[in-house]
Amino acid sequence: MKRVLMICAIITVLTTVGIVYVLFSESYTFFQTVPLSDFLTDTEWTPLFTDKHYGILPLLTGTLLTTAIAMCIAVPMGITIAIYLSEYAPKRVRSIVKPLLEILASIPTVVYGFFALTVVTPFLQQIIPDLSGFNALSAGLVMGIMIMPMVSSLSEDALYAVPKSLREGAYGMGSTRLQTSFRVILPAASSGIIVSVILAFARAVGETMIVAVAAGQQPILTGDPRSSVETITTYIVQVSSGDVQHGSLEYNTIFAAGITLFIFTFILNSVSFYIKKRFQEKYD
Amino acid sequence: MEKLSIKDKKLEAINLNVYYGEKKVLKDVNIAIKANTVTAFIGPSGCGKSTFLRTFNRMNDYVEGFRKEGDIIIDGKDIYQKMVRVEDLRKKVGMVFQKPNPFPKSIFENVAYGLKIQGINNKQLIEDTVEKSLKQSALWEEVKDDLKKSALSLSGGQQQRLCIARALALEPSILLMDEPASALDPISTSKIEDLIWELKEKYTIVIVTHNMQQAGRISDNTAFFYMGDLVEYDETKKIFTNPEKERTQNYITGRFG
Numbered sequence: 001m002k003r004v005l006m007i008c009a010i011i012t013v014l015t016t017v018g019i020v021y022v023l024f025s026e027s028y029t030f031f032q033t034v035p036l037s038d039f040l041t042d043t044e045w046t047p048l049f050t051d052k053h054y055g056i057l058p059l060l061t062g063t064l065l066t067t068a069i070a071m072c073i074a075v076p077m078g079i080t081i082a083i084y085l086s087e088y089a090p091k092r093v094r095s096i097v098k099p100l101l102e103i104l105a106s107i108p109t110v111v112y113g114f115f116a117l118t119v120v121t122p123f124l125q126q127i128i129p130d131l132s133g134f135n136a137l138s139a140g141l142v143m144g145i146m147i148m149p150m151v152s153s154l155s156e157d158a159l160y161a162v163p164k165s166l167r168e169g170a171y172g173m174g175s176t177r178l179q180t181s182f183r184v185i186l187p188a189a190s191s192g193i194i195v196s197v198i199l200a201f202a203r204a205v206g207e208t209m210i211v212a213v214a215a216g217q218q219p220i221l222t223g224d225p226r227s228s229v230e231t232i233t234t235y236i237v238q239v240s241s242g243d244v245q246h247g248s249l250e251y252n253t254i255f256a257a258g259i260t261l262f263i264f265t266f267i268l269n270s271v272s273f274y275i276k277k278r279f280q281e282k283y284d
Numbered sequence: 285m286e287k288l289s290i291k292d293k294k295l296e297a298i299n300l301n302v303y304y305g306e307k308k309v310l311k312d313v314n315i316a317i318k319a320n321t322v323t324a325f326i327g328p329s330g331c332g333k334s335t336f337l338r339t340f341n342r343m344n345d346y347v348e349g350f351r352k353e354g355d356i357i358i359d360g361k362d363i364y365q366k367m368v369r370v371e372d373l374r375k376k377v378g379m380v381f382q383k384p385n386p387f388p389k390s391i392f393e394n395v396a397y398g399l400k401i402q403g404i405n406n407k408q409l410i411e412d413t414v415e416k417s418l419k420q421s422a423l424w425e426e427v428k429d430d431l432k433k434s435a436l437s438l439s440g441g442q443q444q445r446l447c448i449a450r451a452l453a454l455e456p457s458i459l460l461m462d463e464p465a466s467a468l469d470p471i472s473t474s475k476i477e478d479l480i481w482e483l484k485e486k487y488t489i490v491i492v493t494h495n496m497q498q499a500g501r502i503s504d505n506t507a508f509f510y511m512g513d514l515v516e517y518d519e520t521k522k523i524f525t526n527p528e529k530e531r532t533q534n535y536i537t538g539r540f541g
Binding site for chain 1: 375379386389397447454
């Protein structure tokens with residue numbers, strides 16, 4: 001039995017190592033043809049056209065734009081909900097609302113994508129007339145709704161874990177509930193909340209289906225949320241499901257894109273891990 | 285024990301019953317506490333002494349199922365009346381808790397907190413109050429060069445004196461202490477006890493303690509609680525040498541509890 005468990009553990013580790021290895025070796029091939037400086041500074045990404053350019057910036061800005069929009073929704077809403085649930089809501093409300101929020105997280109992301117494309121975009125087009133059919137805004141907004149439970153749930157855990165004695169201390173000095181929540185509890189839970197935000201950020205950066213369905217497939221270097229953008233993930237889907245020949249340079253671009261994404265989320269996860277470790281047991 | 289005239293009564297409970305849900309935790313308690321005295325509440329665990337202490341600043345309001353009958357009067361006013369803002373009450377009735385609970389902020393910010401939440405921004409006033417409060421709680425000399433340091437870096441005893449300073453910064457007239465030294469070492473404990481003795485000049489202090497010697501050392505009057513009843517309330521000297529009730533006698537001499 002012990003051996004079975006160990007083999008399972010080893011398989012997991014080997015798979016991870018394998019993925020990282022493939023990512024690195026395939027993108028190594030890519031970078032032998034395309035210099036890293038071009039990859040990082042060229043402002044066009046057109047590997048599938050005749051006039052080939054290999055600049056990751058349009059994909060990166062597309063990713064960061066949709067992610068930024070998502071964060072603008074998810075962070076304020078998520079933290080507000082967390083404060084409400086942890087500091088204000090009666091026990092009964094908390095026990096109903098919290099699982100409901102977590103159900104939001106279990107909706108398949110392709111459904112969110114559909115929702116963005118067929119409901120949110122037409123609605124937004126009534127307000128913003130020159131909004132394109134595929135656009136960063138509605139994809140970002142819906143992605144914000146999708147990662148919001150992640151922020152609220154993890155933040156709520158962090159707030160709820162703040163010792164009761166701190167609340168009593170604050171109330172005992174004549175703080176109102178609002179003052180207690182924002183001046184004492186929130187700062188005390190800040191490390192947990194930052195971790196939840198970073199994890200949500202990483203999730204948004206790596207999210208594929210919503211942006212593939214609703215944000216479009218045009219790698220344009222733009223900060224305009226009304227425009228159609230392509231994210232790193234969307235590009236990878238587009239190439240791997242298309243008819244690009246395996247082993248060609250065009251095909252290898254997805255590994256270069258993939259490794260960019262990997263480095264990004266790896267750093268984010270490491271930061272959140274560090275913060276968690278560093279500030280965790282402050283009250284024990 | 286002398287009978288208090290109306291103007292001498294700082295704190296008073298009249299026919300107080302307290303319930304948590306169905307359970308009655310305080311039974312018809314009557315007590316009158318004189319200004320500028322130290323009153324100790326003693327009794328075995330679960331006797332209701334902490335609950336009673338917390339009715340004076342309405343900290344029980346958040347406890348689920350809390351209900352009370354009877355009145356708590358402070359400075360002649362019923363503090364459970366609708367028109368009383370509980371936040372204002374707690375500024376007047378400071379509290380120090382069993383476990384030191386400094387906020388995760390700097391030493392300075394901890395003491396300044398009470399002023400800041402009232403919207404006071406006068407820097408000079410805040411600085412002066414912080415210094416004065418830390419001096420009153422006998423912590424100033426130890427921390428005056430590290431005011432920006434995190435309060436959590438202090439020792440347990442220092443943290444507790446910081447919590448006292450934090451409460452004093454609001455210039456309350458009453459200080460409630462819920463076993464303030466139970467989590468501390470003997471040296472810190474004796475510092476806190478000395479402090480209580482000095483603070484008496486300015487404040488009316490009510491302290492819950494499990495430690496019989498402590499009650500004997502620092503209090504003017506002692507109230508003995510048992511199973512929600514106020515069994516006996518008298519001068520500390522009398523309670524400890526010649527109590528009227530047998531139950532008090534048994535508890536004092538350590539026969540139960």
